[in-house]
Amino acid sequence: MTYCVGLRLDAGLVMLSDTRTNAGLDNISRFGKMFSWEREGERALVAMTAGSLSITQGVITALNEACARAEAGEDVESVLTCDSLFRAAQLVGDAMAAQQRRYRERLEEAGAGTGASIILGGQRRGGRARLFLIYGAGNFIEATEDTPFFQIGEHKYGKPILDRVIEPSTPLPTALKAAFVSMDSTLRSNLSVGMPLDLAVMEAGSLRVDIRRRMEQDDPEFAKVSGAWGESLRDAFARLPEIVF
Amino acid sequence: MTYCVGLRLDAGLVMLSDTRTNAGLDNISRFGKMFSWEREGERALVAMTAGSLSITQGVITALNEACARAEAGEDVESVLTCDSLFRAAQLVGDAMAAQQRRYRERLEEAGAGTGASIILGGQRRGGRARLFLIYGAGNFIEATEDTPFFQIGEHKYGKPILDRVIEPSTPLPTALKAAFVSMDSTLRSNLSVGMPLDLAVMEAGSLRVDIRRRMEQDDPEFAKVSGAWGESLRDAFARLPEIVF
Numbered sequence: 001m002t003y004c005v006g007l008r009l010d011a012g013l014v015m016l017s018d019t020r021t022n023a024g025l026d027n028i029s030r031f032g033k034m035f036s037w038e039r040e041g042e043r044a045l046v047a048m049t050a051g052s053l054s055i056t057q058g059v060i061t062a063l064n065e066a067c068a069r070a071e072a073g074e075d076v077e078s079v080l081t082c083d084s085l086f087r088a089a090q091l092v093g094d095a096m097a098a099q100q101r102r103y104r105e106r107l108e109e110a111g112a113g114t115g116a117s118i119i120l121g122g123q124r125r126g127g128r129a130r131l132f133l134i135y136g137a138g139n140f141i142e143a144t145e146d147t148p149f150f151q152i153g154e155h156k157y158g159k160p161i162l163d164r165v166i167e168p169s170t171p172l173p174t175a176l177k178a179a180f181v182s183m184d185s186t187l188r189s190n191l192s193v194g195m196p197l198d199l200a201v202m203e204a205g206s207l208r209v210d211i212r213r214r215m216e217q218d219d220p221e222f223a224k225v226s227g228a229w230g231e232s233l234r235d236a237f238a239r240l241p242e243i244v245f
Numbered sequence: 246m247t248y249c250v251g252l253r254l255d256a257g258l259v260m261l262s263d264t265r266t267n268a269g270l271d272n273i274s275r276f277g278k279m280f281s282w283e284r285e286g287e288r289a290l291v292a293m294t295a296g297s298l299s300i301t302q303g304v305i306t307a308l309n310e311a312c313a314r315a316e317a318g319e320d321v322e323s324v325l326t327c328d329s330l331f332r333a334a335q336l337v338g339d340a341m342a343a344q345q346r347r348y349r350e351r352l353e354e355a356g357a358g359t360g361a362s363i364i365l366g367g368q369r370r371g372g373r374a375r376l377f378l379i380y381g382a383g384n385f386i387e388a389t390e391d392t393p394f395f396q397i398g399e400h401k402y403g404k405p406i407l408d409r410v411i412e413p414s415t416p417l418p419t420a421l422k423a424a425f426v427s428m429d430s431t432l433r434s435n436l437s438v439g440m441p442l443d444l445a446v447m448e449a450g451s452l453r454v455d456i457r458r459r460m461e462q463d464d465p466e467f468a469k470v471s472g473a474w475g476e477s478l479r480d481a482f483a484r485l486p487e488i489v490f
Contacts, residue, residue, distance in 0.1 A: 154401075156434070157405055160434050161478070164433075164479065164482075165479070180488070181485070188408060189405050211490055224486050225485055225488060228486055232481030233409060233478075233481060236477030237423070237474075240473050243466045243470060
């Protein structure tokens with residue numbers, strides 16, 4: 001499985017993904033699930049993928065090819081040249097739908113799933129930071145003030161902390177900690193989600209990926225938050241009032 | 246859906262279930278999912294059910310009928326008369342398998358699921374407190390020193406706290422708090438799990454259900470733990486070290 005979380009805050013975007021994939025429990029691999037496209041000072045986009053790896057790799061390849069062809073002067077719309085983030089989400093959705101059309105019947109015959117989803121976050125000059133969740137059919141939804149985050153993959157373990165902490169006004173350093181804690185709870189309870197992690201942070205208005213970091217098993221910053229959180233949880237739990245019936 | 250958690254500790258058993266059922270999102274009802282059988286001083290058992298309500302109600306009815314027939318002097322084995330807790334788990338499993346056989350084909354034709362599972366905990370005179378998880382096929386596993394708890398239904402939200410806190414040596418008051426916190430996280434993040442709750446506590450060796458309590462929306466003990474936990478989490482989160490890249 002997978003766990004990816006994207007937060008859309010007034011202060012910018014935080015994206016965090018794991019790197020574990022599995023085809024059955026006995027076939028575990030490491031694949032990056034975070035991809036970025038950047039034209040510094042004009043736009044920056046980050047995508048995170050979950051679900052069928054063959055499908056999502058096909059989607060990313062198609063998006064990259066369109067970027068390369070546009071770059072080479074061809075008349076092709078790409079996530080780096082399109083008019084809006086909304087249009088970029090449509091392009092991702094269309095690439096997803098094309099992959100699904102191409103493989104669904106064959107995969108279903110083979111008894112395999114084609115389920116996949118993508119979180120896309122980014123900002124372009126003149127626009128605001130936006131976050132989309134693109135489904136397997138290519139349709140998508142956008143994060144709003146009411147729900148400023150999206151999760152894909154194994155989302156349940158790490159949802160309670162986000163429900164409690166994340167609001168649009170949450171500052172980036174706090175959001176980063178919440179994403180770490182959310183990932184930590186997931187890593188701890190579900191073997192199908194694993195280190196290393198990929199992190200991207202885009203401050204609102206910077207129009208670039210300000211932080212892009214692969215965090216290995218021994219990453220000191222993740223370990224610091226994970227350790228402190230575990231200790232605080234035990235402390236908090238120990239201080240709970242006694243139940244009296 | 247459902248959330249039920251059963252903890253098997255050296256000090257006894259803690260069982261906690263919600264009461265929400267749904268047939269689709271627009272058809273939500275309240276059904277108790279906790280059932281108990283008691284012969285004070287000789288044995289006490291508590292079962293909690295998840296999955297197809299028609300299946301699990303049928304299982305409970307069959308178990309109750311066997312108890313009533315045994316009580317009336319018929320030569321019928323029941324969970325109250327059988328030789329061991331292990332045998333009681335077999336009887337529950339057999340009742341489950343009978344229900345599945347009776348309805349599976351018809352339910353599958355109707356496109357409905359027959360998935361169901363049951364947590365059974367209890368103790369009889371001369372035996373130790375035991376906890377079983379019975380699957381839809383009637384097979385079952387038993388909680389051990391390594392894994393002293395079982396969850397059924399929406400288990401993911403409330404698993405991290407159990408993973409961190411519950412060991413066989415955990416005292417009952419602490420285990421009770423952990424069960425409350427686990428339920429609180431689930432209630433908060435998943436609408437298909439809802440108050441009121443049903444709680445049962447069996448101290449090791451007491452051979453009765455020492456606490457059996459329906460906790461309504463405004464239950465002061467649950468509210469106390471839920472409120473204190475929410476506050477402690479926010480405090481703990483606020484005290485996390487800053488992340489520095």
